[in-house]
Amino acid sequence: MKDEIRIGIVGYGRLGRGVELSVAQQPDMTLAGIYSRRSPGKLTALSAETPVESVAALEKGDAPVDVLILCGGSRDDLPHQSPRYARQYNIVDSYDHHARIPEHLAAVDEAAQVAQRSAIISSGWDPGLFSLQRLIGEAFLPEGKTYTFWGEGVSQGHSDVIRRLPGVAGAVQYTIPLESAIEAVEGGEQPELTAGESHRRECYVVLAPGADAEAVREAIVSMPDYFEPYQTQVHFITQAQLEAEHAEIPHGGYVIRSAETGGGASQLIQTRLALGSNPEFTASVLVAYARAAYRLCERGDFGAKTVFDIAPVLLSAKDPAELYRELL
Structure with a gap:
């Protein structure tokens, strides 16, 4: 080499x-x-x-x-x-x-x-590191459930898709896990959670001149896969606010495998990321x-x-x- x-x-x-x-x-x-x-x-x-x-x-x-x-x-x-x-x-x-x-x-x-x-x-x-953790959890503990929580932090991919919408001059999107869901999983309850019961999404958007705010809002909240399944709020702000208040790009999250081994013992594997820069x-x-x-x-x-x-x-x-x- x-x-x-x-x-x-x-x-x-x-x-x-x-x-x-x-x-x-x-x-x-x-x-x-x-x-x-x-x-x-x-x-x-x-x-x-x-x-x-x-x-x-x-x-x-x-x-x-x-x-x-x-x-x-x-x-x-x-x-x-x-x-x-x-x-x-x-x-x-x-x-x-x-x-x-x-x-x-x-x-x-x-x-x-x-x-x-x-x-x-x-x-x-x-996908990537968390994908590996999900696979390892299921392989080691086949009888159980895996949960992934993202945030609180800025999603680059979701922010990018908003910025590419017509009428958008700038945007940032925060993914926020619901504490009630995390607490239930960490407590070993193994709840059935929909996307909307796990996270919510906060979008901060700068409109392009002449853009229709309601049309932009609807385009975001109805977007399949990215926003439609979630509790999504859209806030319209100025470019100055975007630069002053949303310049940092933190993120993180959890992968949790809640399971039982053959003897009935409760087992929990948890991986956490706390990222200063996504x-x-x-x-x-x-x-x-x-x-x-x-x-x-x-x-x-x-x-x-x-x-x-x-x-x-x-x-x-x-x-x-x-x-x-x-x-x-």
Whole structure:
């Protein structure tokens, strides 16, 4: 294996900048380039040595990168970008439309198999780390129920879909778990919870000039999968308020497996995340999976995979023998 894995970033929003920060922490990686749909002259990387180019530079398939980390949105970007770039490069994405992950996986796998490239989709913390916790909980404790609570925090994906609606100039969305639901699960009750009984959503929206507020509100609260099943409140604010009061991007949540083992003993597995920056943490997970994608390609393991398919040893910059000594 060569000394450094060359990483390319596609999309230079908050997630892309998080990837840039994370790559700088890695002992075996270098940032080979940032690729954006915006004019490269309008973007400034953290390091003056990092090339900033148009995404058009990727079209020939000869960009000097080992893995592209795709930092676009799951609704309008990744369904097209991931299969497209997997035809030419190893890729990692954070596709988070849970209901459509199987079809996204199939599309990316077809492209990567033909091109003999490796791709890892839907990495991040949910889907991603939380997905692993759900699988582990069910595997270890088959008789029980699994609960996932998100927040309180900013959902990048949900905020992004609001910002793309007609009439919206800016937006942020907070996912807030209902304390009554968490308390019931932690108490071992194993309740049946609908989406609306688990969380609520708070949306803060800046309207574009001339936009119809009621039309925007209705478009948000009736959006399938993202908002329609939940208690959703929409608040209209100014751009100044958005910048002053909603600039930070915290998030977190819980995965709880409540179960009984064969002798009737009550068992609870709980994983919690408390994130000061959602995009920086998500980016850090993507970067680790980029290392795995590179290693898979190096050994000829082509096609698209999810976090379920990746051995943890592939994520670490450390040698396996070192991991066995230090962490096992």
